[in-house]
Amino acid sequence: MFRLARFIVALCLTAMVLAAALPARAFETQASAAWVYDMTTNTVLLDKQGEVPLPPSSMSKLMTLNMLFEALRDGRVTLETTFAVSEKAWKKGGSKMFVKPGDLPTVEDLIHGIIINSGNDACVVVAEGLAGSEDYFAELMTARALALGMTQSTFANSSGWPDPRQRMSAHDLGRLAVHLITEFPEYYPFFGMSGFNYKDRVPSNGNNRNPMLKVQADGTWTADGLKTGHTEEGGFGLVGSAVHKDGRRIVLVLNGLATDADRARESEAIANWAFRQFALKTVVKAGNQLAEAEVFMGDAKTVGLVAASDVRLLVPALAHDSLTAEVVYSGPITAPIPKGKILGQMIIQVPGLPAATVDLAAASDIGPAGFMDRVLTAADHLRARYLGG
Numbered sequence: 001m002f003r004l005a006r007f008i009v010a011l012c013l014t015a016m017v018l019a020a021a022l023p024a025r026a027f028e029t030q031a032s033a034a035w036v037y038d039m040t041t042n043t044v045l046l047d048k049q050g051e052v053p054l055p056p057s058s059m060s061k062l063m064t065l066n067m068l069f070e071a072l073r074d075g076r077v078t079l080e081t082t083f084a085v086s087e088k089a090w091k092k093g094g095s096k097m098f099v100k101p102g103d104l105p106t107v108e109d110l111i112h113g114i115i116i117n118s119g120n121d122a123c124v125v126v127a128e129g130l131a132g133s134e135d136y137f138a139e140l141m142t143a144r145a146l147a148l149g150m151t152q153s154t155f156a157n158s159s160g161w162p163d164p165r166q167r168m169s170a171h172d173l174g175r176l177a178v179h180l181i182t183e184f185p186e187y188y189p190f191f192g193m194s195g196f197n198y199k200d201r202v203p204s205n206g207n208n209r210n211p212m213l214k215v216q217a218d219g220t221w222t223a224d225g226l227k228t229g230h231t232e233e234g235g236f237g238l239v240g241s242a243v244h245k246d247g248r249r250i251v252l253v254l255n256g257l258a259t260d261a262d263r264a265r266e267s268e269a270i271a272n273w274a275f276r277q278f279a280l281k282t283v284v285k286a287g288n289q290l291a292e293a294e295v296f297m298g299d300a301k302t303v304g305l306v307a308a309s310d311v312r313l314l315v316p317a318l319a320h321d322s323l324t325a326e327v328v329y330s331g332p333i334t335a336p337i338p339k340g341k342i343l344g345q346m347i348i349q350v351p352g353l354p355a356a357t358v359d360l361a362a363a364s365d366i367g368p369a370g371f372m373d374r375v376l377t378a379a380d381h382l383r384a385r386y387l388g389g
Contacts, residue, residue, distance in 0.1 A: 045274055083129035219245065
């Protein structure tokens with residue numbers, strides 16, 4: 001008697017349902033790994049080798065910052081808390097904030113030093129200040145990353161210094177970026193800052209290397225984070241985020257590029273592609289009736305199915321052909337049915353992108369059928385079941 005009902009409905013954007021055409025052409029990046037994510041619609045736009053663990057270089061400093069931001073949130077430290085500088089931190093090679101033994105940089109200084117100067121020394125100071133030793137801090141980083149769902153990340157140090165045990169996938173770096181943006185809005189503006197000179201020790205080339213922060217993009221979008229990285233083994237990489245003037249935010253991760261110039265060019269081109277090849281549309285409005293479902297033992301034969309919420313999707317910018325969507329519910333639905341009860345789903349597929357699902361609710365109250373109607377309906381179903389007609 002009851003069955004899973006599936007049927008196709010035609011949708012058209014101008015009628016607040018979906019129209020789409022050719023899928024947007026995937027961006028052909030030179031990076032060995034790339035992951036691009038639209039935060040506004042929770043849509044993955046590009047995934048190239050996204051799950052492969054690779055050397056993350058200084059991009060792994062984002063995990064050190066996450067550990068520090070969590071300590072700030074928990075009240076274990078404040079922005080004014082000072083950390084001592086060990087000889088190990090002072091002697092650390094590579095990019096520096098240029099702290100020395102005897103200095104007492106504040107947590108805020110160290111955040112600037114890690115983000116803007118990419119200071120390996122600053123990372124060691126934070127690791128030792130929070131965990132006592134960098135080795136133990138790296139263990140904590142690995143455990144915390146796993147708890148956050150970053151299953152392809154392991155850490156041997158706090159800075160991204162080359163080590164075969166220091167690995168992160170592009171997907172994990174992107175997931176971490178989204179986490180930092182959403183969980184720590186009070187600290188996220190640090191990522192958009194371009195210059196910091198601790199005690200006038202930092203050379204002019206020691207400031208923020210994120211090339212996206214310098215892109216004008218004709219005013220259509222602006223970048224505000226997050227971190228670059230480079231090692232001989234891993235090549236040039238970047239975790240970036242940008243916001244379109246319409247409010248859309250994307251996160252992009254690139255790794256394994258050959259040169260700094262490639263990194264700058266690819267990151268700008270990918271942001272332009274993500275913002276220009278996809279349009280944000282309200283394809284279904286809450287309350288719009290999209291279909292009807294059969295009713296069993298009710299004072300009406302059918303009940304309208306309406307969208308329970310607005311649905312905003314990315315669709316290819318050059319959409320023109322009609323696209324169908326599938327409505328699924330288990331029916332007929334037994335009365336009584338209160339208005340607003342979720343009865344089924346509509347599954348919308350945009351070419352080249354993941355399917356989107358919207359809950360469908362009862363458009364009105366459906367009461368139980370009268371006594372005689374119930375008797376007749378029951379007789380009809382018994383006849384159909386046992387007599388075949």
